Amino acid sequence: MLTPPETPAAPRLDLPPVPAELPAATAAQPAPMLRVEALRKVYGGRAVVRDLSISVRRGECFGILGPNGAGKTTTLRCCLGLTRADGGAIELGGLPVPEAARVARYRVGVVPQFDNLDPDFTVTENLVMFARYFDIPGRVARERVPRLLEFAGLADRAGARIDQLSGGMKRRLTLARALVNDPDILFLDEPTTGLDPQARHLIWDGLKRLVAGGRTLILTTHFMDEAERLCNRLCVMDEGAIIAQDTPRGLIERLIEPVVVEVYGEGVAGWAARHARALVERLEVTGETAFCYMHDPEPLLAMTRREPALKVLRRAANLEDVFIKLTGRDIRD
């Protein structure tokens, strides 16, 4: 599955015929691949995207994190020209969106949140037909199929029907389909939601190879390990606005205490209130777990040794801690 390519970086597939309307300079421009300024989108009087500005450079993997309903998918749809924005400016591959969105999409691949593979076609037919929508001749598309299938680890499924594929295979086929036009920039909306750990790792490997091959990735996720692993830079969205933007390391260093001690057990809330509060910099208690954030954990650890009933886990702070600190522990639906 997802076998390594012949060259260290993911191979660029031979380019599709570039349509005449496309500005010739796009490939060489140092300008950002995606520039969004003060984007605003309102649904029924409620702003679901508020004053959102991001800029993504060529070759970068940029993550958009946020709880459900934060406005991630709406933001992506606006960037692709699929949803009308109510304010702001977008430039995709140097072209204004939505005015030139259709032409801009010649250089773009999309992995949507919900698979929309064509169930009336086989695996190969899906790739060939999708290439046709990019004005790629059928002959050229068919030549590309083996490499795409190999990339997606689906070489032995070329003739399979879509309903014969597992969830992970469908996801990989969707990723392969997003590459039929050899795009410069890929939009991925929660690419691994609903997949098991093995399938997620396969997708991650594929995405890392795409970035190594010089492609620009913009992905939304609510998996912090995914963001930490893949993204060069990311922003955290909540209620339609960006509340933090940095490298994963930068966010952790800037926004949170470096050490976390998780303490669980019955009566932990009372214990934490009596003994821990004075020894930590920040304390959060949910149910039977106390999350203690601090720089120096030794005094607290010494204290916990006197309470054998409590279980203790000491770890470095991670992106999830940042995310929870920024967006709270409440459930979003």
Place this chain on the structure above:
Amino acid sequence: MNRRFLYLVERNFLVWRKLLVPSLIANLADPLIYLLGLGFGLGALVGNVDGRPYSTFLAGGMLCYSTLNSASAEALYSAFSRLKVQRTWEGILHAPMTITDVVVGEWLWAAAKATLSGAAILAVMYGFGFARGVAPLAVLPVLFVVGLCFSGVALIMTTLARGYDFFTYYFTLLITPMGFLSGVFFPLHQLPGPVQRLAWLLPLAHAASLARGLTLGDAMARPWLSVAVLLGYGVAGVCLAAWIARRRLTK
């Protein structure tokens, strides 16, 4: 002039080709049952209509009705499943295609498929000897226009619909009454004058008039007006459908 809508026609054609045999059987079986059941069963009671056997008269009407049904089924149920259930349209719109490309492609495809359904009836008419010589073949382009008319109107429903249930109303409240008002199953002149005038505002009466005129040699009142009415409904329908789809999908 862009021809991107042809990619959608190509897509639907490739899928149709996979289901060619069941599709052709359905194209033939349904209208054939009507023709045999109504034409010969009811025809024996009715005797001659407008100076010819009822089955011959009915075949001329079924030519349009079958085209109408095929255009409607494709533009309603099949297009809706591509829009909503299978998310095929969504996927296509991630490529450099526009909503208008997709809607126009569906429109032309449904009309082409409907033409084939009509052609199947024409073949049956030749088989029974209702149609003779090459002259009736002139109805084929007209059947395409009939297909454009009814798939255009149906696409309005498709882009408005939230579920398949909606299409039942369309058939029950619009298509079926129009079928009885338009001279498909019995001659239009059987109806009271005001109803006849209403019928001529609907496209199916024009389609039936053209179909009988071209296949059976009946006199046609104003053939070019009839073609214009059919095209008018179809073009207005597809334009409105594209407008609705743009509003709903880019919201």
